[in-house]
Amino acid sequence: MTLLRIEHLSKSFDGVKAVHDVSFSLEAGRLLALIGPNGAGKSTCFNMINGQLRPDAGSILLDGKSIAGKHPRDIWRLGVGRTFQVAATFNxxxxxxxxxMALLSHERRIFNLLSRVASWREDEAMMLLDLVGMSMHARRSCAVLAYGDVKRVELAVALANRPKLLLMDEPTAGMAPEERNALMALTARLAKERNIGVLFTEHSMDVVFEYADTLIVLARGELIAQGNANAIRNDPHVREVYLGTGASFSPHAALERGAAQ
Known part of the structure; x- marks a missing residue:
């Protein structure tokens, strides 16, 4: 079942084409990695899907309905969760x-923070924290958590609206190899168990090739390749513009390099 369909999406800034005529789709329960070198248009594409930017042209369909140009809070309430490259939590x-707070926002009760907020939806919040392995830290301040744990809290926040689509911008940035593989394994499991489509950007190729069901590659705002890990790894154009020669690249080599860091 096609959950997200992007058709001929374009965006320019002062005449510079940040994204040009990009089309792809994502099915529920699948993980799609959006990769490319710096300046490829990944963030622009992401921000159009999430409502931070309005497309110049093209369509963004969620369950067959247009969400292009909608406000981020309205997209959130339609069932789109998001995590950020720099984890967005209240320290x-x-x-x-x-x-x-995320549950309150989803229920449109963000401005009714009165007497019993401390216990409001506590059981549901604890269930979400248990899902991401953070229930034992529920009473701790986010300010004292290790960064990997903050990323898990952010994932619980993103799940608060029971998303059908989860957008993850550099989900493992700043994390150690063991932490990032644990987080992505958790994300993959939740996607399949809850039938959530996951679109993520990522620079760690070990994460991309291990967990993405499909990859799409952008370069200078244009889609240059899409397919599974093997197809992308062996695509000559991708190897030229993004992966270098690719001669020594493999998921195992990437894991070994990450472990050595």
Whole structure:
């Protein structure tokens, strides 16, 4: 079942084509990696899907309905969750309160923070924290958590609206190899269990080739290749513009390089 369909998406800034005529689709329960060198248009494409930017041309269809140009909060309430390259949590709040705030937002009760907020939807928030392995830290401040744990809290927040689509911008940035593989293994499991489509950008090729069902490659705003890990790894154009020669690249080599860092 096609969950997200992008057709002929384009965006320019002062005459520079950041994204040009990009089309792809994502099925529910699958992981799609959007990769490319710096300046390829990945963030622009992401921000159009999530509502931060309005496309100049093209369509963005979620379950067959257009979401192009909608406000991010409206897209969130349609079932699109998001995590960010720099984890977006409230350090002044506890882990539990961060998830409760997301639940309040989804219920449109963000401005009704009165007497019993501390216990509002606590069971549901704890369930989400348990899903990501953070329930034991529920009463701790986000400010004192290790960065890998903050990323897990952010994932719980992104799941608060029971998303059908999850957008993850550099989900493993700043994480050690063991942490990033654990986070992506968790994401892949939740995607399949909950039938969530996951679109993610990522620079760690070990993560991309290990967990993405399909990859799409952008270069200078244009889609130059799409397919599974083997197809992308062996695509001469991709190897030229993004992976170098690719002669020594393999998932195992990437894992070994990551472990040595």
């Amino acid at each position: 002044s709040m506890t882990v539990l309160e961060n998830v409760q």
